[in-house]
Structures are given as structure tokens and as C-alpha cells.
Amino acid sequence: MSLSRRLARAIGLLLLGVVAVSACDTGVTVGPKLAKDQVLRLMLEDQPASLDPGQTQYPDETAVLRAITEPLVKPALDLSGVMPAAAQTYEANGSGTAYVFHLRTNARYWDGTPVKAQDFVYAWQRLIDPRLAAPDETLFAGAVLNGERVSLMDPQRDKAAIDGALGTLGLKAVDDYTFQVQLARPDPAFIWLAALPAAAPIRKDMVAKGGDKWASDPATLVTNGPFKVTELVKNDHIRLERNSNYWGARPSLTRIDFVIVNDGAVALAKYKNGELDEIAVQPAQAASVAGDAMLSRRLVKTPNLTVFWIVFRVNSPPLDNVKLRQALAQAIDRDAFVTQIFQGEGAPAATLIPKGMHGYTPTLTAQKFDVAQARSDLAASGLSAKQVSLTYAYDQSSDFAKATATFVHDQLKANLGIELNLQTLDANTLAARVDNGEFQVTGPRGWTADYPDPADWYDTFLTTSSNNLSFWQNQQYDNFVRVARTDTQAARRDQEYLQAQSMVVGDVPVVFLAQTVSWYLTQSYVRGVATSAVDEWPGALAPGQLSIAPH
Numbered sequence: 001m002s003l004s005r006r007l008a009r010a011i012g013l014l015l016l017g018v019v020a021v022s023a024c025d026t027g028v029t030v031g032p033k034l035a036k037d038q039v040l041r042l043m044l045e046d047q048p049a050s051l052d053p054g055q056t057q058y059p060d061e062t063a064v065l066r067a068i069t070e071p072l073v074k075p076a077l078d079l080s081g082v083m084p085a086a087a088q089t090y091e092a093n094g095s096g097t098a099y100v101f102h103l104r105t106n107a108r109y110w111d112g113t114p115v116k117a118q119d120f121v122y123a124w125q126r127l128i129d130p131r132l133a134a135p136d137e138t139l140f141a142g143a144v145l146n147g148e149r150v151s152l153m154d155p156q157r158d159k160a161a162i163d164g165a166l167g168t169l170g171l172k173a174v175d176d177y178t179f180q181v182q183l184a185r186p187d188p189a190f191i192w193l194a195a196l197p198a199a200a201p202i203r204k205d206m207v208a209k210g211g212d213k214w215a216s217d218p219a220t221l222v223t224n225g226p227f228k229v230t231e232l233v234k235n236d237h238i239r240l241e242r243n244s245n246y247w248g249a250r251p252s253l254t255r256i257d258f259v260i261v262n263d264g265a266v267a268l269a270k271y272k273n274g275e276l277d278e279i280a281v282q283p284a285q286a287a288s289v290a291g292d293a294m295l296s297r298r299l300v301k302t303p304n305l306t307v308f309w310i311v312f313r314v315n316s317p318p319l320d321n322v323k324l325r326q327a328l329a330q331a332i333d334r335d336a337f338v339t340q341i342f343q344g345e346g347a348p349a350a351t352l353i354p355k356g357m358h359g360y361t362p363t364l365t366a367q368k369f370d371v372a373q374a375r376s377d378l379a380a381s382g383l384s385a386k387q388v389s390l391t392y393a394y395d396q397s398s399d400f401a402k403a404t405a406t407f408v409h410d411q412l413k414a415n416l417g418i419e420l421n422l423q424t425l426d427a428n429t430l431a432a433r434v435d436n437g438e439f440q441v442t443g444p445r446g447w448t449a450d451y452p453d454p455a456d457w458y459d460t461f462l463t464t465s466s467n468n469l470s471f472w473q474n475q476q477y478d479n480f481v482r483v484a485r486t487d488t489q490a491a492r493r494d495q496e497y498l499q500a501q502s503m504v505v506g507d508v509p510v511v512f513l514a515q516t517v518s519w520y521l522t523q524s525y526v527r528g529v530a531t532s533a534v535d536e537w538p539g540a541l542a543p544g545q546l547s548i549a550p551h
Contacts, residue, residue, distance in 0.1 A: 035548040039255045040526065042537055043267050043279040047235050047260055052215035053200045054126045057135035062197045063536035064258055067240055067543045068223040069200035072101050072120065072179070073191065077532045077541060079357060079452045082195050086115060086224060087179070090194075096186035096488040098170075101194070103177040108245035109203065110228040117173035119201035124181075125166045127198060131155045136198045139450060143190050145170025145182040186486040188493060192451035200224070226251050226544040235260055252528075252547035268521075277526050277548075278537055281519035283343040289521065290344065300520045300538050302531045303356040305452060307349050309510040310392075310408060310443030311434075311469045318388055319440060323381035325508035329367040330374035331415040332408060338514050341403050346514040352457055352501050354515040356533040359454040359497055366506040371415045378416055385417035392441040393433065396424035404444045404513075434469055444513065445469065452534055454497045455485055461504050472509035525551035 048061040053069060056062055072090070073082035087101035107115040126132050127140045128147050134140075141147035150165045158165075170182025183190060193199060203222050210220030218229045226246045231239035240256040259275075261267040264282030268289070271279045281289050281299070289295045312319045312328075319325060334348030350367040353359040378385065392408065394401040405422050412418040420441070425433070433439050450456050458481040459465055463473045477500050484496035505512070520538050522529055528545040529538045539546045 033550050034252060035525065035550045038253045038548050039257060040253050040546060040548065041257045041259055041275065041277045043270075043276055044238070044258045044260045045262055045280060048238070050215055051221060051229065051232075053123065053198050053202060054132055054134045054136075055215070056198060059536040063540060064229075064238055064240070065197040065200065066225075066535065066540045067227045067256060068221075068225040068229055068243075069197060070107075070225045071196060071199040071201075072103075072194045074541060075192075075195050075452065075532060075534055077530050079533060082191055085195075086120075086201065087194075090191075096188065096486075097183045099181045099183070099190065099194075100174070101179040101181075103179065104247050105177055107224060107247040108243075109222045109224050110243040110245055111222050112245050113203070113222070114176070115201055115224050116176045117179040118176075119203060120179045120199075121171045121173050122204045123200065123202040124171050125169060126202065128169060129162065129166060130158075131162060134198070136196065136450070139193055139196075140199075143183055143187050143193055145184050147184060186488050187455075188486075188488055188490070189451065189453040189455035192453050196451060227253075227256060246544075248544060251544040253543070256543065271521050271523075274523075277523045278539075279521050280537070281345070281521055283345055286343040286345055286519060289519070295521060298521050298524065300522055300529070300531060302518050302520070302538075303347060303354065303533055304516045304518055305354050305357055305449035305533050306446065306516045307352065307354050307512060308404075308444045308446035308514055308516075309349075309512045310404070310441060311439075311445050311510050312508065313437055313440050314470050314472050314507075314509050316437075316440050318381075318383060319390070321381050321383065322507060323377050324383060324388065325511075326366065326506075327374045327377035327381060327416060328412065328418075329508050329511040330370045330377065331418075332411045332511060332513070333369050333415075334514055335369070336411075337404075337407055341400070341407055342514060342516065345519050346516050349512045349515045351505055351512060353454060354449075354533075357449065357452050357454075359457075359494070359501070361498060361501060364502055364505045366502075367508065367512055374416060388418045389421070390418070390440050391421040391423050392443075393423040393425055393430055393439045394442060395427045395430050397427055401444060408441075408443075437471055442469070445510070449534070458484070458497060458500055461509065468509075470509035472504075472507065474503055474507060477503045523551075525549040 044060050046060045048064060050056055051064060053065060056065060070086045072085060072087040074085040076083055086103060086107055088104045090099055090101040092099050103115060103117060127134045127136055128151050130151055130153050137151055141151035146168045150169060153162055153165060172180040174180050201224060206220045206222045207214045210217055214220040221229050226243055227240040228243045230241045238258040242251055242254055264285045267279045268285050270276040312325055314320060338346040338348060351361055351364050392405050394405040409420040409422055412420050434442055447457060447460060460467045461472060462481060463478050480496045480500040484493045487493040522538050525548055527547045527549050531538045532541050535541045
């Protein structure tokens with residue numbers, strides 16, 4: 001999965017998907033009574049490109065998938081681990097190289113067909129099949145035995161051999177209700193892959209029946225979640241209704257309508273008029289919502305697992321001077337950055353792992369805003385402000401990039417007396433120069449978690465990583481990350497990652513700026529709302545627990 005694809009949505013909206021944290025009164029009504037009309041109307045910011053679990057990649061797609069599909073396990077709201085879903089239980093072997101999932105024998109698709117282990121085998125084979133080019137291919141191919149070999153096969157040259165190769169993957173239906181996964185190596189992060197919406201089961205007969213359009217037709221989009229799709233009207237709405245054959249408790253909601261509204265002002269107007277029950281507050285509307293006495297009480301704020309930073313090319317003098325890099329990092333006021341650039345829809349970040357995820361370590365203060373320390377480190381670098389000549393290149397077509405570059409320029413000028421040269425480039429030229437290392441400073445860049453485990457973050461700064469744009473090389477860091485990736489002893493693994501994070505924060509190949517925070521408005525009559533850092537709308541991880549109170 002490419003870095004540009006991960007962050008395209010976040011950069012475009014300055015927010016992405018949403019630890020069980022809320023600010024202000026959530027406005028959730030309590031009580032046993034239910035309204036006669038149990039319909040929840042939600043905002044989708046864009047038309048989903050696909051509802052095929054093997055093809056989805058953006059929040060507007062997974063927002064729907066969480067309600068209509070059910071993978072083997074699902075994240076706990078606080079991201080402390082996973083909980084049973086389609087699999088009632090599971091166990092791993094002693095070496096952490098094999099998992100066995102025991103499916104619920106009473107689980108059914110909406111058409112009444114039992115959910116079988118072979119459906120998971122087929123779904124996961126599709127994720128690794130190079131002919132599908134699944135967005136999450138590299139995640140699953142890297143974890144499953146023989147996955148990397150199969151995923152690298154050429155769809156044309158190896159066409160005749162691919163089907164046979166898929167059979168060599170470490171995926172097996174031991175029987176109808178036992179799914180076994182052999183891993184390429186010990187992988188403590190693997191269980192989070194099993195909780196991704198992309199990992200949901202898929203019916204081979206429905207794909208054969210519907211062909212390339214199977215996931216765009218409610219008749220063949222046969223899923224196993226608490227709800228099912230009954231209407232798909234492009235650029236207008238997606239209607240879900242209860243799956244009467246779902247194994248779990250029957251949801252109170254009879255219907256969920258995802259209404260596609262890509263204009264924040266229009267969405268806010270619809271919310272105020274009672275036409276939408278939940279909306280995402282876009283930055284342009286943030287100030288008016290926060291300043292409204294009634295609306296501010298309905299705000300739900302949840303940190304996202306998205307962190308933005310600016311990149312230093314560390315082998316480009318004078319940025320090969322670590323004291324200078326530390327001084328630059330400490331001279332940037334991240335609280336002001338969040339206020340001015342994110343319109344409050346963010347939180348300061350001075351570390352790699354974001355708040356709300358295991359591994360977040362606020363005690364790492366090497367990049368903390370501190371003007372006095374910044375000036376001290378600049379002096380320790382042996383350079384004066386007038387001796388520091390730096391050029392910051394950014395994408396001229398991005399308002400976010402321009403605002404970030406201007407902010408960093410002003411901060412360094414005010415706090416260190418350093419004049420940063422701003423260089424505007426078209427996107428293609430910038431990409432080529434960054435890839436070739438022909439820059440000194442660029443941004444904003446960053447990362448959005450595929451899954452809430454540190455393993456998803458640290459590879460970014462490995463010497464061999466194509467995402468290591470700074471060309472930072474630290475052999476100790478590489479060793480800690482590689483050992484931790486397969487270490488099944490949790491406490492020791494935590495320490496290994498802590499050592500690695502201390503290095504990337506202290507050596508400053510990048511300056512961490514902020515993590516995004518989603519703002520949502522939820523009507524007071526929507527009950528059962530609980531949020532998580534990995535969901536796409538309030539209540540997405542447990543839609544069956546939502547209900548509408550009389551109003």
C-alpha cells in the first residue's frame with residue numbers, strides 16, 4: 001500500500017477515520033424507550049469506489065463494510081486487543097507461526113447460507129492473488145506462508161500457474177468451521193490483519209455469478225454482517241437493512257441510510273434540519289460548530305491514527321548536523337499549528353506513535369516545542385542562524401502543503417531567526433525530486449495506520465524502506481525494528497519498539513507535527529454510540545448496538 005494512497009484522503013480533508021475519547025457532552029440519550037422509526041441516517045463524504053472487501057481502500061468504503069461484513073475478529077474499542085466476531089474462538093501455536101480460527105456454527109449470510117471456512121480461504125487468496133491487485137495485498141502477502149512469492153507472480157506471464165500457486169498459500173479449511181493460517185514467520189501483529197474489513201469472508205459462487213460487478217449489485221453482494229445492502233444509488237445513497245439471519249442479537253435499527261454529501265456546509269445544514277443523524281465536521285465548519293452553544297454539546301472528538309510530519313534530507317548539509325535538526329524541531333509550536341492549519345481538528349504530535357495506540361510514549365520529549373532549548377541546540381550545532389540556508393519544497397497545488405510550509409517558515413524565522421526558502425513545485429516535479437533525494441526539506445508527509453499495532457509504523461524509517469525519504473540510516477534502529485517484528489514476548493517487544501522510537505524521535509530525520517482528530521456531530525436521540533480510533537463514524541465498530549430514542 002503506497003504512502004500517497006494512505007494519506008490522500010487525510011490530506012484532502014485534514015481528517016481521516018477516527019481510543020475511546022470524547023470531548024464535550026456526547027449528547028447520547030439514555031433510557032429504554034425506542035422511537036417507532038429505527039432508521040439511522042449517516043453522512044458519507046464520497047461515493048465508495050467498491051464494496052468488494054478485496055478492493056476497498058478508503059474510509060467511505062470501510063464505513064459501509066463494517067456494518068455489512070464480519071471478519072474473524074474485531075477490534076476492542078480501546079484497541080487493547082481483538083474480540084470474537086465470525087470466529088467464536090482462536091488459538092496460536094507456541095511459536096506464533098500458525099493460527100486456528102473456530103467459526104460460529106450458527107453464523108449465516110443474509111440469504112441463510114452458512115458461513116464456512118472455505119469462504120475465508122477464498123477471500124484471503126483473492127487478497128494475495130496478483131490478478132486482483134488488492135490494496136491490502138502486501139499486508140496479507142507479507143504475513144501468510146508463501147504469500148510474498150505468489151503475490152510477485154506476473155498476471156500475464158504466470159497466468160497458467162497462478163491458480164495452482166494460490167493453493168500453496170498457508171490457508172486451509174480444516175473442516176467447514178475451522179480456518180487455519182500458516183504464517184511466513186512469527187508475527188504478533190497478524191491478529192490485527194484478521195480484524196480488517198478486507199479480511200471478511202466472500203462467497204465464491206456470488207463472485208462467479210456477478211462477475212466484476214458482483215459487489216455493486218445487492219442481489220450478489222451477499223454478506224455476513226448484522227446489516228445487508230438493499231439499495232445502491234451512485235452519488236446519492238446506500239441503504240442497509242437488518243440481516244435477519246445474523247447469528248448475534250437482532251439490531252434495534254431496522255435500517256441505515258448512508259447519504260453521500262461531499263460538501264461540509266451542506267452536511268451541516270442537513271444535520272441542523274434533522275435530515276442527517278451523524279455527520280463529520282469538516283475544518284471549514286469547525287469554528288462555527290465549536291462556537292455554537294447547542295452544537296458544541298453534540299460534538300464527539302476522537303483522535304485518529306494519522307500523524308503528519310515534515311522531512312529532512314539528513315545527508316544534505318547542513319541537515320547532516322543532528323543538533324541543527326533538533327533545534328529546528330523544537331522551534332515549531334505544534335499547538336499553534338493545530339489551531340491555525342487544522343482549525344482545531346488535531347492534536348500536537350512530537351512522537352511517531354499517535355495518542356490512542358499501544359506504544360504511544362509522550363515522555364519522549366526530544367522534539368517538544370521549547371524555544372530556549374531550540375536556541376541552545378542551534379548554538380551547540382556550531383552554526384548561527386545566518387549560516388543556515390535551507391530550502392523547503394512543497395506541492396503548489398495543495399493548500400494544505402502551502403499553509404504548512406508557510407507556518408514552518410514563520411516559526412523558524414520568529415523563534416530561531418532562520419530564513420527558510422520556500423520552493424513551489426508542481427506535484428510531478430516534486431515527487432521526482434523527493435524520490436531522487438533532490439531536496440532539503442519537504443512536507444507535509446506522514447502515516448495512517450492500516451491496523452493499530454506498532455509494526456505498521458516502524459518499517460517506514462528502515463534503511464531499506466522506499467518510504468524513508470530522509471535517507472536516514474541507523475543500524476541499531478533497523479535491528480530493533482526487525483527483531484521486534486517477530487518477537488512474541490509482548491513486554492520485550494514493547495521495549496524494542498521503545499528503543500527504536502527513541503532513536504527516530506531523537507535523531508530527527510523528520511519533524512513530527514500533529515495527529516488528526518475527527519469531529520462528529522451526533523443527534524441527541526442516537527443511543528449506544530461508542531467511538532474508536534479505527535472506526536469511520538461514531539458507532540461503526542458496533543452498529544448493532546445503536547438505536548433511536550423517541551424525539
